[in-house]
Amino acid sequence: MGATMQLARVHGPGDVRLDTVAIPEPGPGEAVVRVAACGICGSDLGYIAQGSLGGGPLSEPLAIGHEFAGDVVAVGANVEGVAPGMRVAVNPDDGYIGGGAPEGAMGDFILVRQARIGSTLYPLADHVDYGEAALAEPLSVALHGLRLTDVQPHHKVAVLGAGPIGLCAVAMLRHLGCKDIAIFDRVDTRLERATALGAGLAVNTAQESISDALCRFHGEGDRFGARFAETDVFVDCVGVEAVLQEVIQIAKYKAKIAVIALYKKPATLDLFKLMANEILITGSIADDRKPEFAEALEMVARGEQDLTPMISHRIDFSQFTEALAIARDAEKSAKVMLTFNQEPA
Template sequence: MQLARVHGPGDVRLDEMEMPLAGAGDVVVRVAACGICGSDLSYIAQGGLGGVEPLSKPLPIGHEFAGTVVALGPGVEDIDVGMRVAVNPDHGFIGGGGPDGAMAPFIRVSGARIGETLFPLPDHVDFAQAALAEPLSVGLHALKRMKVRPQDKVAILGAGPIGLCTVAMLRHLGVTDIAIFDRVESRLERARALGATLACNVMAERMTDALARTHGSGDRFGAPYVGTDVFIDAAGAPAALTEAFGIAKYRARIAIVALYKKPVAIDLWRMMANEILMSGSIAIDRSAEFGEALAMIAAGEQDLAPLISHQFDFNDFHTALAMASDADRSAKVMLRFAEEPA
C-alpha cells in the first residue's frame, strides 16, 4: 500500500509500504476518510515535527480519520471486525511522531480500546463527518482548558479549520457571543454559517475596535481593555496575539492552540497586573472531548457542512495538499479512500 511520509523540508512522498499487521492489543483499520490538518502542512514545510533536527527516518502523517476495523490482534476486547469507528490518534502519536499515519488505505491502531482510542460510529454517520471529531475535539479541549461558560464573551483568532471547529464547539457549549477574526472572507462566511455572531475581516476593521464595539471596553492602570472573557489563538500570527494580549481585561483567559514557529514577546507586566491566565492546548489525553465531539456529530446537533470545503480521492493526494494550503479557497480538505477491502 501507499503511505504519506515526510522525508525532509517540502518533501512528502507516497511510499510503498507493507500492509500493517495487528500485534497484541492492536487493530487494523481500513481508512475511509482522513482530513488534512494544518499541522500536516507544517510538518511537510519544516521537514519534521519541529523543524530543528533532521529526520532520522521518514515521518508518517495523517491523524484525523475514520474507517472500518478489518483485523484484530491478540488481547483485543469488545471490538469486532466490521465495526465502523473514528480513531482518537493520541495513543501512539498517530501521524504526529509515531510509527503510524492515516494517510494510507490501512493503518495499525495500537492500544485499541473502546472509548479511548476507538469510538464506534452509528451507521448514519458519514466517515468524513466522523473524521471531524479530531479537530472538533482540539477546539473543545482548548475551551475546557479555559473553563468556558455559556455567558462568556469569546474571541477566536483565525478562521482556519481549528478556528471554525472552535465556533462549532462553542455553540455546542451554549456560548452565544462568539467573535472570530481573519483576513479571508470565504472563511469568515463559513464562521457565520456555523454560528459566529461577529465574523470580522481585520483588513476592514481592527480587532481591537471590533471587540470594543461588541464586547465593551474600559481602562485599567491607564491602559484600555475590551470586555472579551476568553481569547482562543488558532491563527499563529504574532501580531494578532500581541494585539489580543494588549487589550485583554482583568482575569481574561488566553489559550494558544496554534503552531508557532518562532518565540513571541509577551508583556509580562500586563500579564501580572491584569492577572491574565494563559495556557497552551495541544489536545493530548482528550478521549472525553473526542467522545463528546463525536456524540455531537452523531446527534446532528449542528450543520457541520461548512467545515468541509473539499473532498479528494487519495489518488489525488498532491492536488488535495495544494488545495489545503490555499487559505482563500479551502477550509477542511478530506481525503477519501475506497471502502472495499484490498
C-alpha cells in the same frame, strides 16, 4: 510478497511521497482499520514543509495523517469489544499516529496499536458520515483548549483565526452554549464559514482592528486610563505574535487567553499588562483529551450542528498532490478531507 498499499510519508523538507508499503497485520492488542476519510491538518503541511517534526533531520520517513475514521478489518489477540466491520473514529494520541509513529492515516489501511474502545477506538453509528467523524480530532483539540480555560455559556468569546481549528472552536463554543462569539481572520471565505457555524461577528482584520471590533461587539470600559474590551475569553488559533500582543493590550481585568495555535518561534509579550490585569494564559496541546474526543463524536452523532461549512473539499486519495495544494491555499480551503475507496479488500 504480501499485499501492498500506498502511504504518504515525509522524506525531507518539501519532500512527501506515496511510498509502497505492506498492508499491516495486527498483533496482540492491535487492530487494522481501513481508512475511509482523513483530514489534512496544518501540522501535516508543516511536517512536509520543514521535513521533520520540528527537531532534527528525520532518521526514517515520517508517516502523516492523524484525523481519520474508517472500518475495522482485522483484530489481533487480546482485543476486547472490537470486531471486523465495526465503524470507528480513531484517537491518534496514545500511539502518536501521524506524529512520530511508523503509522499514518494517509494510506488505505492503518495499524492501531493499543486498540481499546474509548481510548483509541470510538464506535460510530451507521448514520455518521466518515468525514464528519474524522472531524472529532480537530474538534476535540478545540474543546480541550476551551475546557482548560473553563469557558462558560455566558462568556463573551473572541476566536483569533478562522482556519480549521478556529472553525472548530466556533462549533465547540456553540456546543458549550456560547452565543457572543466574534472571529477574526484575513480571508473572507473562511469568515463566511465561521458565520455559518454560528459566529455572531466575523471581521476581516485588514478592514477593522480586533480592538475596535471587540469594543463595538462586546462593549468596552476603562481601567487605569486604558481602554479594554468586555471580552471574557480569547481563543488563539492563529499563532501570530502581533495579534497576541494586541489582545493583551485590549484584554480586560481577569480575561483569559487559550493558546491553541502553534508558535514557531518565541513571542514578546507585555508582561506588565499581563500582571496588572491578572490575565490568565493557558496553553493547550490536546495530548490527553479522551473525554473531549468522545464528546465531540457524540455531538457529531446527534447532528447537533451542521458541520458542512467546515469541510471545504472531499478529494480522493488518488489526487493526493492536488489535495495538498488546495489545503495550502487559505483562500480556497477550510478542512480538506481525503477519501478512500471503500470496496471490500
